[in-house]
Amino acid sequence: MKNQPSTSPSSSDKILVAATRIAQAHGFGGLNMRALADDLGIKAASLYYHFSSKADLAAAVARLYWEDSAATLEAFLIETPAPAECLRRYPNTFRKSLESDNRICLCSFMTAEYDDLPEGVRAEVRAFTEVNVAWLKRVIVAGAMVGAQDAENRAQAIFAAVSGAQLMARGRSDITLFDTLIDSYRAAGLIPA
Amino acid sequence: MKNQPSTSPSSSDKILVAATRIAQAHGFGGLNMRALADDLGIKAASLYYHFSSKADLAAAVARLYWEDSAATLEAFLIETPAPAECLRRYPNTFRKSLESDNRICLCSFMTAEYDDLPEGVRAEVRAFTEVNVAWLKRVIVAGAMVGAQDAENRAQAIFAAVSGAQLMARGRSDITLFDTLIDSYRAAGLIPA
DNA sequence: ACCTGAACACCGTTCAAGT
DNA sequence: ACCTGAACACCGTTCAAGT
Numbered sequence: 459m460k461n462q463p464s465t466s467p468s469s470s471d472k473i474l475v476a477a478t479r480i481a482q483a484h485g486f487g488g489l490n491m492r493a494l495a496d497d498l499g500i501k502a503a504s505l506y507y508h509f510s511s512k513a514d515l516a517a518a519v520a521r522l523y524w525e526d527s528a529a530t531l532e533a534f535l536i537e538t539p540a541p542a543e544c545l546r547r548y549p550n551t552f553r554k555s556l557e558s559d560n561r562i563c564l565c566s567f568m569t570a571e572y573d574d575l576p577e578g579v580r581a582e583v584r585a586f587t588e589v590n591v592a593w594l595k596r597v598i599v600a601g602a603m604v605g606a607q608d609a610e611n612r613a614q615a616i617f618a619a620v621s622g623a624q625l626m627a628r629g630r631s632d633i634t635l636f637d638t639l640i641d642s643y644r645a646a647g648l649i650p651a
Numbered sequence: 652m653k654n655q656p657s658t659s660p661s662s663s664d665k666i667l668v669a670a671t672r673i674a675q676a677h678g679f680g681g682l683n684m685r686a687l688a689d690d691l692g693i694k695a696a697s698l699y700y701h702f703s704s705k706a707d708l709a710a711a712v713a714r715l716y717w718e719d720s721a722a723t724l725e726a727f728l729i730e731t732p733a734p735a736e737c738l739r740r741y742p743n744t745f746r747k748s749l750e751s752d753n754r755i756c757l758c759s760f761m762t763a764e765y766d767d768l769p770e771g772v773r774a775e776v777r778a779f780t781e782v783n784v785a786w787l788k789r790v791i792v793a794g795a796m797v798g799a800q801d802a803e804n805r806a807q808a809i810f811a812a813v814s815g816a817q818l819m820a821r822g823r824s825d826i827t828l829f830d831t832l833i834d835s836y837r838a839a840g841l842i843p844a
Numbered sequence: 845a846c847c848t849g850a851a852c853a854c855c856g857t858t859c860a861a862g863t
Numbered sequence: 864a865c866c867t868g869a870a871c872a873c874c875g876t877t878c879a880a881g882t
Contacts, residue, residue, distance in 0.1 A: 469846080483766050487680040491875060502875080504847050512875065562763065569822035570755065570763045573676050587822060608838070614819070614828070615835035619808075622815020626807070629762035629780060635807070642808035645801070647840040662865080684856060695856080697866050705856065 520582035541601030706769035713775035734794030
């Protein structure tokens with residue numbers, strides 16, 4: 459979020475963008491340094507000039523990912539001040555990944571791979587969840603939708619359920635299933651309507 | 652489910668059991684043929700006597716996994732005929748994976764890896780979801796919990812949400828978070844109580 | 845400042861050969 | 864019937880060397 463808008467992207471930026479797309483489709487384990495280098499028209503060894511290791515690159519990717527997510531959610535709040543409307547639109551941020559070649563949230567994928575993640579990557583993955591849950595809690599509290607005590611629990615539940623819907627829709631390569639699942643959550647009362 | 656109870660497990664059975672545990676922790680990509688062979692005290696090349704490829708082994712693992720799941724759910728219905736009680740206990744089947752060294756559902760992990768899965772494995776992963784959704788739908792219809800029209804949607808929603816809760820709990824290595832999330836689903840009305 | 849070729853130990857897989 | 868050693872092309876990574 460603190461990039462120079464009028465400057466062309468640096469080599470490191472281009473690596474981060476390409477690596478993010480690969481990791482959303484194939485995970486940390488499936489992020490292949492040689493294939494990534496091929497995408498960028500350089501050799502695998504060159505990547506190590508910009509990032510000291512695959513762990514270092516993946517941590518930078520995950521950090522950028524949650525920072526972008528945090529900025530998107532903040533912008534959401536500004537353009538859509540009504541809490542109920544904010545919550546109604548929240549699942550759209552997850553829908554966008556599926557629209558992009560059936561990809562999923564980088565951090566959902568990496569959460570599955572938790573055992574194999576370097577600690578530096580784990581910390582950034584956890585940050586993504588925290589940012590999302592904290593945002594949801596603020597909106598729920600602002601809307602006085604449940605007791606203040608229950609706002610944290612409800613926020614976690616919405617995050618987990620939307621993540622699960624995204625994953626299930628990927629397994630069917632069917633974005634309409636995602637929409638159906640979100641509608642079911644609303645009908646059941648999980649997402650205050 | 653059609654194994655000979657009084658016979659000692661065959662080499663193939665032992666491979667399947669060990670491979671299942673690895674795949675629940677590391678996924679299809681993280682299922683390392685040499686490490687698996689080491690676990691079993693044989694050489695990697697020997698695995699190819701029993702299974703023609705890693706894809707073939709993973710498909711057999713996923714098939715056994717949903718067959719066992721189907722059998723467990725059927726046994727559930729027999730010992731617990733009350734639909735509401737069945738639904739209340741359903742999340743326990745997912746809790747057990749977390750109890751086993753923070754592992755998750757084999758098929759949730761493989762769903763994340765969908766792009767990299769051989770077609771034979773994909774088919775078995777889809778079967779797991781279908782078995783679970785079909786069981787949930789039967790129970791929901793038997794309990795007359797929602798309109799018959801909505802039973803399918805509700806069954807899918809419960810499966811997606813419980814899967815998401817399992818994944819989120821793994822990312823925190825905190826099984827009590829799983830319990831909290833399931834309670835929140837009940838409080839919100841997603842799981843009929 | 846940025847990139848590369850060659851090398852290392854590690855992967856899935858094959859296959860001829862062993863018991 | 865079941866297992867193995869050696870070999871293949873492929874991974875992440877290093878490093879000396881190039882521009």
